[in-house]
Amino acid sequence: MTPIKIESITKSFHGETAVDAVSLDLASGSFTALLGPSGCGKTTLLRLIAGFERPDAGRILFNERTISDARAVVPPEERNVGVVFQSYALWPHLSVAGNVAYPLKMRGVGSAEIERRVAEALATVELGGFDARDTADLSGGQRQRVALARCLVAEADVIVFDEPLANLDVHLRAAMLETFRQVHRATGRTIVYVTHDQAEALALADRVAVMDHGKLLQFSTPEMLYRAPATGMVARFIGRGGVISAEVTPNEPGRSRVICGQTSFFARSQGQPQGPADVLLRPEALRLVDAGSGGIAGLVRRSTYHGPAYEIEVAVAGGRLVVDAPHALALGSPVSVAVDDAWVVPDPKSS
Ligand code: ADP
Ligand code: MG
Numbered sequence: 270m271t272p273i274k275i276e277s278i279t280k281s282f283h284g285e286t287a288v289d290a291v292s293l294d295l296a297s298g299s300f301t302a303l304l305g306p307s308g309c310g311k312t313t314l315l316r317l318i319a320g321f322e323r324p325d326a327g328r329i330l331f332n333e334r335t336i337s338d339a340r341a342v343v344p345p346e347e348r349n350v351g352v353v354f355q356s357y358a359l360w361p362h363l364s365v366a367g368n369v370a371y372p373l374k375m376r377g378v379g380s381a382e383i384e385r386r387v388a389e390a391l392a393t394v395e396l397g398g399f400d401a402r403d404t405a406d407l408s409g410g411q412r413q414r415v416a417l418a419r420c421l422v423a424e425a426d427v428i429v430f431d432e433p434l435a436n437l438d439v440h441l442r443a444a445m446l447e448t449f450r451q452v453h454r455a456t457g458r459t460i461v462y463v464t465h466d467q468a469e470a471l472a473l474a475d476r477v478a479v480m481d482h483g484k485l486l487q488f489s490t491p492e493m494l495y496r497a498p499a500t501g502m503v504a505r506f507i508g509r510g511g512v513i514s515a516e517v518t519p520n521e522p523g524r525s526r527v528i529c530g531q532t533s534f535f536a537r538s539q540g541q542p543q544g545p546a547d548v549l550l551r552p553e554a555l556r557l558v559d560a561g562s563g564g565i566a567g568l569v570r571r572s573t574y575h576g577p578a579y580e581i582e583v584a585v586a587g588g589r590l591v592v593d594a595p596h597a598l599a600l601g602s603p604v605s606v607a608v609d610d611a612w613v614v615p616d617p618k619s620s
Contacts, residue, residue, distance in 0.1 A: 270297040271426040278327035287313040289483035298457040302470035305480035311463040320345040351420025351428040366400035372423035390418040410441040430462040510551040513588030530586030536611035547614040554610035564605035
């Protein structure tokens with residue numbers, strides 16, 4: 270299988286930097302999500318990995334072999350990369366089986382083997398029995414599955430996805446996430462998956478690379494992204510929660526005291542930060558308690574039903590918090606918020 274090493278890769282278009290000195294080590298057989306807001310450089314990085322773009326600087330290695338640098342690029346068809354893009358790129362005049370068989374036909378594989386491998390790939394993406402269908406009659410999700418089956422028969426060691434679910438409705442999306450996970454488990458391919466949807470990234474990937482303005486902000490497991498975001502941008506981008514400005518003092522290694530208005534609480538931290546800092550508070554680590562019974566004092570600014578609970582936004586010293594409550598609260602009511610867990614966001618200037 271194929272590990273991918275990305276070394277300080279940079280790409281600009283007309284003087285604007287789309288990907289800015291990004292380095293990433295993707296283990297063989299890993300599932301990596303590239304996550305970030307629209308325009309942050311995800312697709313460009315994916316196209317660099319797949320071989321559709323030449324970097325201005327840096328290099329990319331597949332299996333320790335340089336396949337892209339500023340001088341030369343090994344084209345996609347020679348680097349064994351399979352591509353599943355949002356526009357499905359299927360041949361409209363070919364059946365489902367014809368589309369999936371296409372890369373094998375191009376290689377002159379015998380028809381009995383083609384039939385066997387196409388059937389196997391269609392079964393893997395849960396399209397068994399769809400062989401003779403016209404691709405024009407398929408739903409968006411089914412077309413994605415055909416595109417994925419085509420990558421699988423081609424035995425691409427690396428499969429890259431660019432926002433494959435962006436056109437699908439929410440139920441179909443959940444089913445496709447399960448298919449992607451299943452295909453990854455069953456085939457062990459190295460997968461790079463671009464999305465702007467954090468829920469998709471957290472649910473799918475072993476590790477997530479968060480990008481903003483062409484730069485890599487954090488590369489870690491979904492749990493670490495959520496629990497210990499490396500920057501304020503990551504803290505605000507991933508999950509629900511509030512980031513407040515507060516004063517922190519060291520308590521013990523890995524733990525700080527945070528002063529917020531008239532009260533203080535403990536937070537996890539990296540090292541021993543001191544002074545003004547951003548502090549992340551997740552809703553599940555907060556409880557509304559009676560006003561005046563300790564906790565952070567604040568005023569209700571928003572109360573929104575979101576299914577099982579009401580999401581309450583509370584203005585406090587230094588910012589706004591988000592807390593869940595079983596019932597709506599009147600705007601402007603005074604409340605108190607007790608803190609079970611928090612995280613001092615590292616200051617990029619001090620590291
Ligand atoms: P994302 O996929 O995260 O939305 P892109 O990689 O598509 O971001 O784009 C990053 C930046 O590079 C954007 O500002 C975009 O306009 C620019 N860009 C991407 N591709 C091209 C191109 N072929 N020509 C000019 N500018 C481009
Ligand atoms: Mg894109």
